[in-house]
Structure formats: C-alpha cells, structure tokens
Amino acid sequence: MKIRIKFAKQGSMKFVGHLDIMRYFQKVMRRADVDIAYSEGFSPHQKMSFAAPLGVGLISRGEYFDIEVNSTESSGRMVDRLNAVMVEGMKVISYRLLPETSKNAMSIVAAADYLVRFRGEAKPCSGMEEHFREFMSQDKIEVVKTTKKGESLADIRPMILAYDVTDGFFLKLATGSESNLKPELVMQAFCEYLGVEQKPFSILSERLEIYGKGEDGELIALEDFGENIWES
Amino acid sequence: MSNLALSDDILLSIDKPARYIGNEVNMVKKDPKAVEVRFAMCFPDVYEIGMSHLGIQILYDMFNRREDIYCERVYSPWLDLDKIMRERDIPLFALESQQPIKEFDFLGITIQYEMCYTNILQILDLSKIPLLSKDREEDSPIVVGGGPCAYNPEPLAPFFDLFYIGEGETVYFELIDVYKENKKRGGTRRDFLAQAAKIEGIYVPSFYDVSYHEDGTISAFVPNHPNAKQKIIKQLVMDISDTYYPDKPLVPFIKATQDRVVLEIQRGCIRGCRFCQAGSVYKPVRERRLDFLKEKAYKMLKNTGHEEISLSSLSSSDYSELEGLIRFLIEEFKGKGVNISLPSLRIDAFSLDVMSKVQDVRKSSLTFAPEAGSQRLRNVINKGLTEEVILKGAKLAFEGGWNRVKLYFMLGLPTETVSDMEGIAELSEKIAELYYQIPKDQRAGKVQVVASTSFFVPKPFTPFQWASMNTKEEFLNKARIVNAKMKEMLNRKSLKYNWHEADVSVLEGLLARGDRKVADTILYAYQSGCIYDAWGESFDNEKWERAIQATNIDMDFYITRERSVDEILPWDFIDTGVTKQFLIREWERAKEELVTPNCRMKCAGCGVARFGGGVCFEDKN
Numbered sequence: 001m002k003i004r005i006k007f008a009k010q011g012s013m014k015f016v017g018h019l020d021i022m023r024y025f026q027k028v029m030r031r032a033d034v035d036i037a038y039s040e041g042f043s044p045h046q047k048m049s050f051a052a053p054l055g056v057g058l059i060s061r062g063e064y065f066d067i068e069v070n071s072t073e074s075s076g077r078m079v080d081r082l083n084a085v086m087v088e089g090m091k092v093i094s095y096r097l098l099p100e101t102s103k104n105a106m107s108i109v110a111a112a113d114y115l116v117r118f119r120g121e122a123k124p125c126s127g128m129e130e131h132f133r134e135f136m137s138q139d140k141i142e143v144v145k146t147t148k149k150g151e152s153l154a155d156i157r158p159m160i161l162a163y164d165v166t167d168g169f170f171l172k173l174a175t176g177s178e179s180n181l182k183p184e185l186v187m188q189a190f191c192e193y194l195g196v197e198q199k200p201f202s203i204l205s206e207r208l209e210i211y212g213k214g215e216d217g218e219l220i221a222l223e224d225f226g227e228n229i230w231e232s
Numbered sequence: 233m234s235n236l237a238l239s240d241d242i243l244l245s246i247d248k249p250a251r252y253i254g255n256e257v258n259m260v261k262k263d264p265k266a267v268e269v270r271f272a273m274c275f276p277d278v279y280e281i282g283m284s285h286l287g288i289q290i291l292y293d294m295f296n297r298r299e300d301i302y303c304e305r306v307y308s309p310w311l312d313l314d315k316i317m318r319e320r321d322i323p324l325f326a327l328e329s330q331q332p333i334k335e336f337d338f339l340g341i342t343i344q345y346e347m348c349y350t351n352i353l354q355i356l357d358l359s360k361i362p363l364l365s366k367d368r369e370e371d372s373p374i375v376v377g378g379g380p381c382a383y384n385p386e387p388l389a390p391f392f393d394l395f396y397i398g399e400g401e402t403v404y405f406e407l408i409d410v411y412k413e414n415k416k417r418g419g420t421r422r423d424f425l426a427q428a429a430k431i432e433g434i435y436v437p438s439f440y441d442v443s444y445h446e447d448g449t450i451s452a453f454v455p456n457h458p459n460a461k462q463k464i465i466k467q468l469v470m471d472i473s474d475t476y477y478p479d480k481p482l483v484p485f486i487k488a489t490q491d492r493v494v495l496e497i498q499r500g501c502i503r504g505c506r507f508c509q510a511g512s513v514y515k516p517v518r519e520r521r522l523d524f525l526k527e528k529a530y531k532m533l534k535n536t537g538h539e540e541i542s543l544s545s546l547s548s549s550d551y552s553e554l555e556g557l558i559r560f561l562i563e564e565f566k567g568k569g570v571n572i573s574l575p576s577l578r579i580d581a582f583s584l585d586v587m588s589k590v591q592d593v594r595k596s597s598l599t600f601a602p603e604a605g606s607q608r609l610r611n612v613i614n615k616g617l618t619e620e621v622i623l624k625g626a627k628l629a630f631e632g633g634w635n636r637v638k639l640y641f642m643l644g645l646p647t648e649t650v651s652d653m654e655g656i657a658e659l660s661e662k663i664a665e666l667y668y669q670i671p672k673d674q675r676a677g678k679v680q681v682v683a684s685t686s687f688f689v690p691k692p693f694t695p696f697q698w699a700s701m702n703t704k705e706e707f708l709n710k711a712r713i714v715n716a717k718m719k720e721m722l723n724r725k726s727l728k729y730n731w732h733e734a735d736v737s738v739l740e741g742l743l744a745r746g747d748r749k750v751a752d753t754i755l756y757a758y759q760s761g762c763i764y765d766a767w768g769e770s771f772d773n774e775k776w777e778r779a780i781q782a783t784n785i786d787m788d789f790y791i792t793r794e795r796s797v798d799e800i801l802p803w804d805f806i807d808t809g810v811t812k813q814f815l816i817r818e819w820e821r822a823k824e825e826l827v828t829p830n831c832r833m834k835c836a837g838c839g840v841a842r843f844g845g846g847v848c849f850e851d852k853n
Contacts, residue, residue: 012236015249016485024485027257027537038569042592046569057244085537087255119240201241 002098003067004105004226005082009060013089018053024090025065031085034078037068051105051210051222052112052175055182060207062113064222066098066105075228096226108212109176111161111219114183115206116169124196129165135193136163143189156181156189161219175210237325237332238313246312250485251279254327257483258535260296260303264329267302268415269408270336271295272326272373274306275344276351277766282307283482284490286544287342287379291400293478301408304328304336308351309358311770314763317358324358333359337411339373340396343381343388346743347736347766352377352391353758363755365393365438370421374411383513384692384803387746387754389437393425397806398433398467399499401476406431429459433467436460440805442748448789450747450800463807466513470845472499473524480535492540492573493532495525497557501546502831502847504838506614506822507603507642509691510546513808515838516846517831522553526560533570541565542573549578550832558586566590576601579625584632597636597682598629604645605655605714611825612647614818619659623666630667630675637663637681643710643731644688644702646822653710656683657717657727664723683718684730685711687737691744692803693810695818698795701741703787707734735773736765742780742790747802750790752783811839 009021016024026046029036038044051064072078075095082092118124125131135141141157159181162172173181183205191198211219236243236253243249264270273292275282282288288305295303304326309317317324323332333339339361341352353363361375362368368375377385378396385395396404407428414424429436439460445451455462469475481493500517501510529541541561548554554577561572572590576599577583587596600622604610607619626637641656660683667679687707690696702710711731718729742750757779764770780787795801797816804812814837821828828836831847841848 012253012255015243015253017250020250020485020487023487024257026539027483030533030537030539031257031535033534043571044569056249057240085257087257087259089255201244204240 001069001072002100002102003069003072004094004096004098004223005065005067005092006094006096006223007063007065008091008093009054009063009089010091011059011089013087014057014059017056018050021054022048022050022065028082028085029067032081034067034082035069035071037070049104049106052109054207055184057201058205058207061093062207062209062221064105064210072097072229074231076231078229094223095229096223097229098226102225105210105212105222107177108225109210109222110174110178110213111172111211112175113208113211114169114171114173115208116171116183116187117204118202119204124191124194124198124202131194132163132165132169132190135190136160138193141189141193143185143192145185156185160186235330237330238322242313242316242320246316247310248279248486251307251310252313252327254305254330256485257537258480259328259482260292261328262296262302264302264331268300268412269302269338271301271303271338271340271408272306272333272336273303274339274341274355276308276341276348276355277764278310279307279484280486280488283484283488285342285344286490286494286496287400289478289481289494290476291340291404292482293480294401294476295404297476298405300412302328306333306339306355308354308764311764314354314358323360324355333373334361336373338376338408340376340378341392342379343377344379345766346381346740347771349388349743349754350758350762350765352388353755354763356391357758364390366390368393368421372421374421374424380510380513381744383509383806383808384744384746385435385437386442386748386802387743387750389748390751392437393421394428395435395437396433396467397435397464399469401469402467403431403433407434426457426459429457429461432461432465435464435806442802448786450802453800453802453805462805464805466806466808468514468518468809468843469499470518470843472518473521477524477528479528479531481532483536483538490542491538492542492571493529493536493538494542494544495529495532496520496544497525497548497551497554498545500846502550503547503616504614504818504828504830504836505603506612506695506818507645507688507691508546509694512693512810514546515808515810515840516843516848517550518846519551519553522556522560525557529561529565533565539569540571540573543575545575548575549583555582562586562589579622579629581628584625584629588632593633596634597638597680598626598634599638599640600625601640602659603640603642604648604652605641605657605659606652608825609645609648609652609655611827612822613645614822614828616827616830619662622659623662626663627666630670630679633676635667635676635679637679639663639681639683641683641685642688643685643714644707646696646699647825648710650713653713654717656685656714657721657729660718660727660729661721661723664721664726667726668723679723679726680728681726682728682730683714684732685714686732687734689737689741689744692801693806693808693815695815695822697745697801697815698797698799698819700794701738701791703792704734704738707737733768735776736771738787738791739765739773739776742785742787745790745802749783750785753779753785756783809838809840809843814838 037047047068078095140155145154159174164170210222214220295301306326375393377392382395410427425436428434439457441456443452498519500514502517603615660681664681690699760775762775
C-alpha cells in the first residue's frame, strides 16, 4: 500500500537539514511501529521518498513524503501514533492512501506556495506592496542563476505562477525537476529592482503547500491525490 | 517553543546549526525554576563526538529521574561558533533550556582523553566561569571532573573544584544531597567543598599541598584540610544488572559518530595487557545478565528508532554469554531491518559464523590487534594473542571469503628492538602468504593487509607507568624502519602501512603523566589559542612548544625519564584497588618477558578482590 504523509516543520526545526529530516522520519517509523516495507538485499532500507527538499532556515506547513506499508490502521489512528513520537516543531497533518498506480511525490511536484516576510527591522523600504505589484508587472524578470556550469541569466517571471501581497508576500512558485524557483531568489530580484541591498538573513520564508499536476494540468495539493483511510 | 540562545542569523551562518538547538528525541524537559539543583553535563568536544558517549547518556537518565534535579547538556562549540561567541560576547548555554551555564549549580565535565584539556578551558571561558578554581565566586557553578583522565587529575587540578574518581552511578546523589543541605544552611562554596571532601571517591584538589625535590620529583603530597582523605578510593558499581541504564537514550538529528543503540555488556577486562589503562582502572570485570541486556535492547530500539545496535565492552569475546546474546539479537532483530554491529571479536569459528550473518563478507575486513610485532614483545606487554592464533584465524577467514585484514600495533613499547619492529612487516607478510596458499579458484582476488601503528604512551595505573617514553624523533625513526621492511617483503603490493603523527603522542605523554606544574602549560597553550587539539585541522604544535618553553617544562623529565618505583607519582594518592605492589611485580615480569595469566585462568592477586564482586568471585557462590 502506498501512503502519502503530510507534515509541518516549525520553530527551531528549521535548522535541521533535509537529509537529517529523512533520517529523523526513518527512526519515527520504527518508534511508531509503522509496518513499513523494506527493500530486498543485504542491508534493506525503508521504502520512503520525499517530495521536495526544504532548505535550512525555512519553515513549512506542507511537507510531504511517500512510504510503502504492508498493513495500516486508519488515517486518524496513524496520525495520532506518529504524533505521539514527534519532537516539538514537527507535526504530522495527514496520512492518506494513494491509488496503487500513482507516481511518487517527487516526480509529480509542479508548484509550491510560500509566505515570505521581512524580519522586523529588515524591511527594505516602505510601501513595498505597491512596489511589488510594479515589479511583477514587468514582462521579464532576469536574474543571475549560479549553476554547476557557471552563471547564466534566467527569466523567472514565468515561474512565478501567482502572488498576493495583502499580508506578507504570498508566492506560488514553479517547483520540481523541470522548473524550480526558490522564494529567496524572488526577493533578491525584488530588492535589486528596488535598488536596495538585501541584508543577509532578512527574510523568513514558510512553505505552505506543495502541488502536483493533475490529468488536465491543473495543480492539486499533494495530499489530495490520496484518500483518508477510515476505521472499519 | 522555547527561545534559542543564538539568533537566526548566527545559526544560519555556521556549520551544522542543529548542534546547538537541543530538542532531540528523548530530550528531558523540565522547568528550571521548579528544580533545586541544575546540573550541566559536559563533553568537551564537538556535539557529534559528545553525543556518542554512553556515560553521559547513563548519567543524564540517572540525574533526571530525580524531580529535584534538572540535568542538561553542553558540548564544545565548533571553531566557527567559538569565534562568533567571543566576538559578540555570547555566554555558553545548555542545550535543553538554552540558558547560560553560569546560572547552573554544577558543571560536570567528562574527561575522556588528554587532547581535550584545552577544550575544558574553552568551556569554562565561554561560560564566563573563572578558569581557576581559586578565583571562582560564590555563585559560580561547582566544576566537577570525571572519567578516565581523572585517574591522573593533577595537570588539571587548579581548574576543577573537585574530581569524582570512579563510576558515576555511585556517589553523585550523595554529593548533590550534601550540596542541597549546605545551600539550605546558607553555607559557602568552601563549606560545601569541605563536606564533599568527606565523600568516598571525591577529591578536592585545593585541600592538598604538593612539594617537590630539587630534581622536580614530588617530595610530599599532603592534605591541608581536616576533611581531606589520605587516599581517594575509586567508586564502582558491583551489581551492574541492577543499576541505572537508560531506556530512552537521546537521538540526535545530525549523524553522530555513534548513531546506534549501544549495549554495554560488561565493565572491566580480564586480560592484563600491561599498556592498557582502562583494563587496569575498570577492574574487576563485572558482567551484565543476559535478561537485563535483552530487555534493554528491546526498549532502546523501540524508543530511539535506531536502525542499528552494537555491543560495547573492552573485550566482548570474554563475555561469558556472548553466543546467547548474539544469537538473540540476530533472531530477534535481523528480520526487522535492524543492523547488528559487532565489536572487534576474537577471530574464531564462532565469530566468523556470526559475522558472515550480520555483514557483507566482501565489504568487511578482519581486525587483529597483536599490538607488537614479535612474540617476545607480546609477552612483555602481556598480550595473550600468539602468531599461531592469528594465522589460524586468518586462514579460517580467508576460507570463508574474507580478503581484507587490518592489523594494529604500537611502536615505542618498553624493551623494543629493531627485530620487534621488523616483526610487524614479517607478520603482515605471513598473513598475505597464507592467503595465496589458497588455490586460485577458491579465493576472491587479491588480499589486502593493512598494518597501522600508533605510538605508545605510558599511562598511570599501568605496569608501564614508570617506563621511558620515546621522543618524536625516535618514534618517526621506528616508523621508517617498519616502512622499509614492508617494502622488502615479497607480497609488498598486498601490504599497506600507516603510521600516526608523533607530535600529538608526545604531548599526550606529557599530559597523561604530568603533575600540577603542567597545568600552567595547559593554561598558557589555551591562552595562546590552542583548542581542539585532538583535531588535526586545529592542532598547533608550535603553540604547544612555545607553551612548554614558556612554562619551563623539561620534556625529558616527563617523557623519556624512566621513573624509579620508589618515586611518589602525582597520582599515587588515588587507590584504584589494584595495588602498587602488583603493578611493580608486573613491571618486573614485563622486563623478564613473563606472561601473567588472565583473571579467569588464575588470579594474579592484583588487589581488586577487596571490592567483593565481579570476576574475582565467579564460581565462588
């Protein structure tokens, strides 16, 4: 059975990196006695894969990973069992059964929502909301992207799928293997547009949700690919 | 969520910020205001090393079982954070409450190796606790030292208020109760130390005066306080199946050196290797019962979620129920995705059988620790392992599919000659030849024999505590002799030889057998910038050499000089149970190349039988 788990990562847990979060959940599976499936071979490992790594320093209300299990209790019971062995700052939000044919989370990730705020005194200027709308009305937003091959100029405007500035900066950004944009890069481009220098560590970003593409190309929250398991 | 001691911008600009945030699985949470005694438990090295230490896990669990005590942890900030904390004047804090160490009642530091001594001063300094005990204020934490290096506490004497000699499970609660009573009475810091000095195993260095002969040796070591005991007797747990051991060890977020459940199967060692301090000071051997270990294995795996369990002891092959334990672990956990990591077992049919079950033969290597290259020198050091046994084990293993062998040796052992050194290459060669005697179609490619040598450092409370230690030049010259001989061997392409840097070993020798005068050198070295001396990237030998010179330390006196057995040694006031007469006898027997049988074969009368338990009383019930 394929299961998709949604979790939140808050507070000081933002300093724990992606690889360590993977190790953390491997141990969670054992502490909560989840009947997870193992690979064959001399040193078997748990069948577990994460949707999209979250950078150190970011918090999240919508992280995902998939597991395979041999047996399971209801979604409600499993969420409780997992949360009984969590540390402060980590919380399991949903536990859903995926159709047998579904692809793993990582391969279908297409977009993610972020909420970005400037920390207290780090605001680059006043009236930022209006400036941001102007910034977004440009045809092109070119930034220097550093890759393994060197630096290149990229237009990030098409990768910003939606935005809202009524309460902080809400950004819906292309995410995944095909096209990937981080909120820090948007804010950096915005500061450059304003002509102000962005102080290091001046923003705090929270990932709110991760989406995959449905059959008609529509964005669907990853948890909605699965269904709750009810008590029998 | 509690606030962190470090701001986001600091945590995001340093390596591995998860070292400093606490909040790990099984961390104990208490309200610091609701307890009477706050204890900061410190391992003075980086988090990943400190978190791997079993002793702290045991004591953390033990202290926190008491409602009136909150035990928290602190490790050395890594070099990047160390710099920031000094620049921005941020006090060192405990991981649990994230509050300054200076506010605690106790700072307990485990002293596991000599090369962490400057890190102890780093901890005190960053905590804003005066480095010298005599300069501390009434509200400074009481600084306690423990662990193996506390068996010669003298080079650290001025930095500690008291030392705890022996196993932590025994008199800590007594010490804390004395502290509480003293606090209630409104007693001073000195009043507390005076009461503490009465407790068995507690050594208060400021209550003793040392005087020296003109040649630098000690003329007298005398108490200057009525409560100070003449002898400090090592404290130990006699029934180790009925004592503190955690059910819920802490699980770090970042990968620690020991990222697994550790099952301590026994304490002490029956073998009397004459170079080994642990084997001497942890006597007598005390085994844990199988049912105790089974129960702990279940609970700890369940509560940590670790995917691996390993056994810990000085010589696991000597644990009398080893077969039963290993069979249990394999049957119970192997099918559940739990790896079983075996310590270096004596290579025989049984160990090869279990090793082939729990690890991939092609990827693992065999380990032997002959320690010396010739039988003569192995007799000197009382290492029971013979060439015959090594070759027999290697043959069995080669037939079982292994083709990699690791050999560990020491250079600089007492009475060592060139032929002992060359014996290292010759033994390596014999093992390689043995492999090639197997028909070609039955062996798995080439054999690889890796011999490594470390430099011998004489340690207190061993029969070699009086021995001369080699200089750096002598050490390196010996390594060159071994290396040259390796190159002459027929199968040299299958042999590999590694040796260590000698600078650190020589310094370790100074600190291991140092007296109170060496404290000035440690302080000088720290103040000129030495920390993390156990780490190649930060060890600065030149600074140490300057410190040695500036504090008038004669290295020949501490390193190369053979001590007379009549001399008062700096650690003589500690009684580990092993008598000095026994150590002298063993020192004589070493020179005569005589082997002393192990504790199970024949009691050698070392003296620890007076503790009334362990191997000394096996089969005598």
